Amino acid sequence: MPTIEIDYDDLQTLIGRHVPLDELRDKAILYAKGEIESVDGDMLKIDIKDTNRPDLWSAEGVAREIAGRYGKPGIPEYKVKKPTLTVRVDPKVSNVRPYTVCAVVRGLNIDDNMLSQMIQLQEKVSETFGKKRHEVAIGVYDYHKIKGPIRYTTVKPEGIKFVPLEFEKPLTPKQILEQHPKGKEYKHLLDGCPEYPIFIDSAGEVLSMPPIINSNHTGKVTAETKDVFIECSGFNLEWNKSALNVLIAALADRGGKVEGVRVVYAKGNKINKTLITPDLGPKKFSVKPSDIIRLLGLKLTTKQMVNLLEQARYSARTSGSKIDVLYPAYRQDIMHWRDVAEDITISYGYENIEPAPPQLATTGKELETEISSRKIAGVMTGMGLQEVLSYMLTNKDNIFRKMNVKEERAVEIENFISVNWSVFRTWLLPGLLEFLSGNKHIEYPQKVFETGNAITPDPAQETKTKDARKLACAVSSTVVGYEDITSIMDGLLSSLGVKYQLKTRTHPSFIQGRTAAVVVSGIELGVVGEINPAVLNNWGLEKPVAAFELDLEKLLDKP
């Protein structure tokens, strides 16, 4: 969820009236699905919960949503003047970064608030909505430093030189990717491209190399800038249109005059036509009041719904048994009548809805595995053992090397944060030994157990893996041995009414001649014995340990 910073006074100016802070916190901000995280002087830190509403990620968007419920209902109108500027899209971009949409906004009076909001919105949209610039990258330029028409084309990595933002020397695109901080940060987005995308004007001045960096000359916006050229580029045309609309609506809300740009896709591009962007015309939808009443359980009249929609910045009117709505072009999230229903509900206020618990006759039912795990834990604790709980993620060193067993295939994480937690446990006993190794200073004897899932590869399953419920138990003391652990295991298995046999086994984690397999109905379900001193050394344990581990899935399958 995006967190944005907004100046409190600026927000009130944009709303067009004073909203006391308490009221903003408890009521007004909810209309923008926001939560005030902190207040530092005039600066509000706000979490916007909706990750699919980039239009809400700026002071302008938040204000727009609040203003609808504070005296400025209805759909905001945005006029787009006829284009004077042309952007020609070279087919060479189609395999690199195929789409761009652009706009010009004139007559801006850029102050600190506006500038910081513009930068913040641009950053949030390209990072979150644009998937870290992959899907959408945004450039804003000083219009007067550009000589149209602009070409969106590609160049060889060393085919041109320009001064990137905040640098002094001209560099080739290749050098930018190697030397500029933004180049290093985003260069993976151009991996494998034989040529890099650039915007270049008719004077041969480079505007930018998307999605990496603007040029220092044209791509710098300051308080002196009055008119701007904006472009969005990426792989999905619709998303770039949405991103552009969000940015332009915010600037228009600050008094900017929007002017279209002719974006000409020549033959050979993914599309072959001329787009006039931005398209800020409202979009149409229609909803059935009966659907909404059934979904909400609220007896709203059609007239009430129309009012609530207007407050949510729609334009709404009844048309037979339906309500026809127009919604603003910056809303790209409306896919279904439910999305409209939600806006009605938010205008209505969740706090005004009387909860009505559903009356359903259903019967609670427990899971077999949980019932048996609980019963087993009951018997184990009855014998004085302490239950512990470990993470399922561990590492190969713990489950294989330290246990003196050969490495097997385990379920492994690719993008782990720490190698300590990079593999799913295949058995539970290593977790118990780790636990004991962390408690050497605590009074002995120590007797612990754990029930939980271990995961192993299993090609027969839909997930190619299998979760199996297991039980492990370990006891440690200055004097402890085979009889101590078998008597605990016998106490458990007799209580469960399980008939079992012990068969001599060797297992590298245990001492040879003091290890047995636990056999139930001819199937080996586990191992019991004294832990191999080599394993004790690996874990830094200084007292003997006797232990067992059982597969509960198979054990409890047996009649």
Added chain:
Amino acid sequence: MYRLTDEGRQYLEKGLPEINLVRALDKPLSVEKARSMVENFNIALSWSKKNGWVKLEKGNIILVKRPGKPPEQDGLELMSRNELPDKRTLRTLINRKLVEEEREDIVKKAQKLVGKEITNLTPELIKTGLWKKTKLKPYNVTATGNKIYAGKRQPYNQFLDIMRSKLFSMGFEEVRGQSIITEFWNFDALYQAQNHPSRDWAQTYSLKYPKEGKLPDSKIVKQVKATHENGWKTGSSGWGYKWDEKKAARLMPIAHDTALSPVTLASKELKVPGKYFQIVRCFRPDIIDATHGVEFNQMGGIVIDRELNFRNLLGLLKEFVTETTGFDKVRFRPDYFPFTEMSVEVSAKHPDMGWFEVAGAGMFREELTNPLGVKDPVMAWGFGIDRLAMMKLNIKDIRELFSKNLDWLRKSSVLMG
């Protein structure tokens, strides 16, 4: 000193009952017949069976093996000559009440203590009644004995079991979780577009091995694909992109409990009306600190019926929160989840801490339910259960839920509910 009891003398004279039984078994005998022939028949049968000499088959007693002279017989004979048998035999004879300790010895032992102030009350004193002639020394009763650490359930597990029992009492059925799942269930079936920021709603782990799983029933896959691409028959416009089956088949550690809800909805065993819940160990690549563990648990579920509305959802949540947290002030606010519309954030008011977020919930979108073959409305909810557990267990650091400290576990008190 030891002596033969009356019963012991009787057996010495007439022979052990089990030997008498074996002797009578020239051929198999019915139980009734044998009972009439052998004195102390029940004892005879029990010991001869235990020794593996006879077996019972269809009401007949059959000789399995003819025994030699049993040690008990030797023991009785030795006793009659005032000699002691070996310890093991002596113990058996005492247990069978064929030999007893001489009463005179008991009295002698007890009399040594008469008139004294004594610490330990002995069996001899109790049997002879001579305790009346002793004084039992008073103790310092304010001191406790040696520390015993009772075996206990792990506190977090205690908490989860309490949650479970509350949900059962509210008519919920538990669904079994899984640790590894395809992206299909974790994302696609929940209507999270494959390349849309809503997929980034939570950063997730991917697997190095195994990498790819199997997708479910092809009808469901086709419908999910169509819904993502163009809305299918759900009344939605869809996300408008090309859905990739290969991406959906990728395996990942389960990132949120809600991933199990579409599995439940697609199941042939789905009941309507139905209430289901799951407690799931979830995995996300968070940097680990006091509020982010290596792993965390989520508890969530669904309610399905022919008619359910948003007011019902709020009603259920209010009941839930009051039941599970014990706090009766509950607040609802708009929220966002890619798979629900409406979505709601649920907070409860803690008497000291004030409002805190307990749960997120909403009504599942048609884009989720319809492709799975579900036409009825479904409410979905999920609890931030780790946070609730930390409050109940008075823990400040989330890592302590999986405490590695034996001392803390030993000293922790049992959760009462």
